[in-house]
Amino acid sequence: MGTRRLPDTAPLSRLRDEDLSRLLLIRHFELTVQNLFAGGHLSGTTHTCLGQEYVPVALEPLLKDDDYVFSNHRGHGHYLARFDDPEGLLAEMTGRHGALCAGVGGSQHVRRARFHSTGVQGQSLPVAAGTALHLRRTGSDGLACVYIGDGTWGEGAVYEALNLAALWRLPVLVVVENNGIAQSTPTSRQMAGTIGGRAAAFGIPHLCVGSRDVNVIREQTAAAVATVRDAGTPAVLEFRTDRLGPHSKGDDTRPAPERAAAAARDWYLRYRDRYPEQFAPADEAQRHRMSVVAADVLARPLSRWEP
Template sequence: MSDALFAGLAPELPDNARLYSAMLLVRRTEERLLALFNRGLVSGTTHACIGQEANAVGIIGLLDPGRDHVISNHRCHGHYLAFGGSLAGLLGEVLGLDGGVCGGRGGSQHLRAGGFLSNGIQGGGAPVACGLALGARLAGREGGVTALCLGDGTLGQGVLYEALNMAALWDLPVLFLVEDNGYAQTTPTADAVAGSMVARGAAFGIRTAEIDSTDVLALRDFGREVVGAVRGSGRPLFAVVHTHRLCAHSKGDDTRPPEAVAALCAHDPLTVHGARLARAEREAAEAWAGARIDAALAAVAPGLVEGGP
């Protein structure tokens, strides 16, 4: 996992505490961004991945920023941080400031840093992922993985199937990672996606994998399996992670019944994994995450630091 994600965290901490701290940093960063949005300080919109942090830390965190690529979507903050992106650069970008990773011009959905790119257009990153994987091969850079992060709603976009066809025909090392959180904005997946999700990848002769979990340890094992398979074979893999979004699709537009959302909190990855830690370890993680966010925000917008969300 990228050292940048754990800046300032004691290196001797056990893995469980480090994984919890990483997920907590993603959670508290997005809570801070949502609070800033409510104050009218965010440039444009913002989409949080609250409830899905274990996917980012457990799977994307296994990728190597030195040789791999991540192509994300509108719900990209967790992927970006898990891949080692600058926290100050993220905060500055969402706030539309010069100190942002793209100079404040891309906003929450369009980040570009090293091997990380995100695109707010559903399916817009699919051909880009294939192009990057092909380009690396033509340049003689073997062994790299290009991870394409998708939502279940993207399964309705034709360009995705064109990309799957291309990746299969040309044996491209692309990890198609579908995060199925049960809703495409406000449309339940059951009302929009027919048949089996994993069968869509299998139809192209692509190896598939599937997991239903918010446990970061299970997702890390799953991530090792799928990332290792793509890296070792140089061929594509279509992986589906069934997960839960605990926040609104974008800011306050949550049409789900409150009791349904409340029931999902039992699957909160911070609760699931946090139960393995001592109270002192959780408190230390909170202090570390809060200090990192304050320091990053102070670097790009010192007047906004308030010591909390």
């Protein structure tokens, strides 16, 4: 019970090829999305997870197929860590054939099997708590994993859900991607106390992870995830991370030195410099893959929604 803060243990360790590929797929997916948006090819808005790719990639093997994942407005990495399907997601965002939700959900509202995302801040936590209640009542050993940002702790629904998750002992894993800013408001300007303190108020264990090393994160968080599953009780995993891009498009209000400091902490550059032989071909493969995916998806006819 209580808060444990785990430090960043640089330098990064060598990753399995499949983990590196998945990280790079998400990075190049997001870079492609930025380009496509600038070219006017996207329907609706978008928020990229540039810099935060390692969080869902690290957690993915700790989750089972039966688990539910509730994602948020910055959810492309959450989806791609779970499903190797850049085509379906990009088709959704461009409203093309093969779209996951017929192109009516767009970047923020995606559903596939037990994966759901929502653009409404805080909406997913009560839904995750209800889903976890269902899982518990039906004897499943599944859990409900829900991704939220630091700014979403400003939503009252979060506390109602935490209260019931703690009281009813529900298997809810709250993953907080604390990137220090919510749209244009620094966390320091909007949050009294800490996320750990808020979890503690409900008697919910909280783990604060500073590492950006996929291997280290798995080691550090495996026991907490297993406890949520086995004991059927909630936990909060807080990742101290960086949003490298704008909040959405062209709306990065942070001063240049702050953005440069975030860029210097980027796993991508740190990994590239440490393991150049493994990195270069893997990076090129995913860059190429995304250019093929983008050309293929954009050549498809528009999808039609038939209610």
